[in-house]
Amino acid sequence: MITLEKIAEICSGKIYGPGKGTISSVVLDSRKVEKGDLFVCLKGERTDGHLFLDQAFHRGALAALVEKLPSSIPRDWNLIQVESTPSALLELASFWREQFHPVVVAVTGTVGKTTTKEMIATLLSGSFNVLKSEGNLNTELGIPLTLLKLKEKHQFLILELGLQKLGDIEILSRLSRPQVGVITQIGPAHLEYLGSVENILKEKWRLVESLPSGGIVVLNKDNQYLAQARPPENCRVAYYSLQGQGDFNGRILNEEDYQTLFEVFTESKAYTFLLPFRGKSFLQDFLAAFTTASLLGIPPEEIKKASEELRILSGRGTLKRLPNGVWVMDDSYNSNPTSLLSSLDNFVSLAKGRRIAVLGDMLELGKSARFWHRKVGKSLPLALDLILLFGDLSGEIKKGAEKRGFDSGRLHHFQSQEELKAFLKENLKAGDWVLVKGSRGMHLEKIIEEMERMK
DSSP states (O other): OEEHHHHHHHHTOEEESOOOOEESOEESOGGGOOTTOEEEOOBOSSOBGGGGHHHHHHTTOSEEEESSOOSSOOTTOOEEEOSOHHHHHHHHHHHHHTTOOOEEEEEEOSSSHHHHHHHHHHHHHTTSOEEEOOTTOOSTTHHHHHHTTOOTTOOEEEEEOOOSSTTHHHHHHHHHOOSEEEEOOOOSOSHHHHOSHHHHHHHHHHHHHHSOTTOEEEEETTSHHHHHOOOOTTSEEEEEESSSOSSEEEEEEEEETTEEEEEEEOSSOEEEEEESOOSHHHHHHHHHHHHHHHHTTOOHHHHHHHHTTOOOOTTSSEEEEOTTSOEEEEETTOOOHHHHHHHHHHHHHHOOSOEEEEEEOOOSOGGGHHHHHHHHHHTOOTTOSEEEEESSTHHHHHHHHHHHTOOTTTEEEESSHHHHHHHHHHHOOTTOEEEEEOOGGGOTHHHHHHHHHOO
């Protein structure tokens, strides 16, 4: 891939050790190191990668990128010392990105960016060799790892750009150099760092501003913020909509079990798909993916064939029936006001038994966190039979739900997961439908694991 000498040159580093060889890949986790890898030592809130050099080299690392040297260096270790390992990782990824010329599609948004990224990759993979960012590798650390996997064979690169603080999208866009930008939604999230929804739009819009002349912009017309934004005149802009307001529009023809007969139409043409999922949010994501693939020249027939391979990622609204007869919609990966209300609407429309919502705190909403939790409570679907809340902030959902008209028999607030698990164990019965959703820091996947053990 890249020689150690070249890495040192790119990163302005100094080599200690034999200094010979070519790395096979780059890893940040010493437990995932394989023979020939470059291990990058990063300092985190909880630990420091420098503490795991022994483990990395024991597993076969060819070299390690470090900021500080150990007190003694074994003779067979290759260490490249740099001033900042995060900066060096970005420099290395930027160099590698410049060696190849794929069409880069970057997806961002408050809601739906991961699912949309996956759907775009699936639709393009039917005709082309595609590399995509895996899982939640959408940050200044994750995007470089994807870029460093680029090879000559890759015709398309599909990336998800995450936003946590001011400047993130600009940095990631400059690094990845996309020709296509997709924005799915704009809404309240990460307000702890960004302050307002308007700031979120401003930051997400950096993706559009980064596109070259002749680039492609794909936007959700049904989102009030994106509908009012002004795209650059030197790019090709297309809107998608479930309300018939876009260049590419969608409508539900029929819903049966867990499938949707869905029509995508423009002013002159219409195409019908049988999709293996239900729910407005998933259909919007598919519409974004269809629009993107169409603008990239993929024939509708090929899109239709590739759509048979579409799947929803675990933890993002996946549905499963437990051995005890309880149906669980697992949306435990993350939560914010926009995604929560969308998930609840989908859940209520799909559930055929008693509807139980298990909701955890929505984190990273800053000073307005209590306001947004209370606002969500005031907007909960009245069709819910039980609302089980976990976390300090979720007490505000309870207050909002009481104003919405929910009585104490349908509202329960728990301060610990153990209390919540005990309640579920005592009250769940076959035929119940349970939605589980909360921010990742609430670890609600443990609630699902507990329900899977219930008899």
